[in-house]
């Protein structure tokens with residue numbers, strides 16, 4: 001069978017697109033490996049009528065709602081390659097099977113490349129976080145830290161100060177005098193020492209340990225990690241890819257159409273503003289573009 005659309009990635013962007021397409025009476029195959037980016041957090045914040053919901057429950061609910069439509073098909077499968085012959089895309093799965101569709105939506109998300117520090121990975125999404133709008137409120141007024149990873153960390157620290165008293169951990173590095181002035185104006189403290197690890201019970205945080213210096217007590221550490229896409233399908237299909245703020249992003253137009261004919265992309269892989277709200281809106285926009293090109297031609 002040739003599906004009207006194949007969606008690679010069945011999370012916030014992919015499922016939002018799937019819902020619109022099946023409601024437009026189209027046949028859709030969603031391929032998914034079940035690893036949404038925010039799976040490390042117990043609660044998702046800031047999404048309309050779902051503030052504080054478990055992101056995995058949100059996704060399961062959405063999956064069930066999409067499945068209720070006759071046009072919906074799902075495979076728990078990884079897409080590893082895609083080619084186009086004429087007007088049809090052929091997507092190869094990890095087990096060697098090939099599925100076919102007229103349109104292709106890439107919504108496979110990104111992976112955060114966490115800095116290597118003892119005690120950091122197990123606290124990711126809990127007391128080590130990246131987005132103040134997602135998880136800052138839960139640490140309101142508490143002792144906050146920002147780890148110096150790149151230029152983005154300076155902006156992050158000056159923003160985080162809105163949520164509580166903030167320390168910028170230089171981690172043995174340096175920043176230019178203007179950045180230092182900006183941070184001081186925002187009331188951000190500077191800790192020059194090299195970070196040795198994170199300290200606290202379970203996933204909680206009580207302090208940052210430093211090399212050759214006493215521990216600095218904090219309750220949450222913000223980081224702005226670099227990221228990489230979860231797949232190279234965009235490159236394999238010839239889609240243009242550009243440099244984003246913290247990792248590569250697929251070039252798309254306002255309708256989430258890539259530079260490769262018939263290929264659309266949505267969610268975190270298409271821009272640097274990463275939230276569930278934006279990913280869902282992206283999916284809807286891509287679905288509208290796909291539906292219009294199925295109905296009226298390219």
Ligand SMILES: Cc1cc2nc3c(=O)[nH]c(=O)nc-3n(C[C@H](O)[C@H](O)[C@H](O)COP(=O)(O)OP(=O)(O)OC[C@H]3O[C@@H](n4cnc5c(N)ncnc54)[C@H](O)[C@@H]3O)c2cc1C
Pocket residue numbers: 008009010011012013014031032033034035036037038039040041043044045046047077078079080107108109110112124125131134135230231266267268269274275276277279
């Ligand atoms: C720790 C953390 C907490 C966050 N908290 C919030 C929050 O509170 N509020 C908020 O608005 N945002 C939050 N975010 C951001 C949010 O997670 C992302 O913006 C959102 O998940 C992006 O949705 P997406 O559909 O683009 O990608 P993802 O949700 O990452 O989904 C991509 C999907 O594609 C699948 N996949 C990958 N490769 C393949 C392949 N080759 N074949 C098939 N399937 C594949 C993956 O398994 C996954 O299911 C948080 C992010 C992190 C890291």
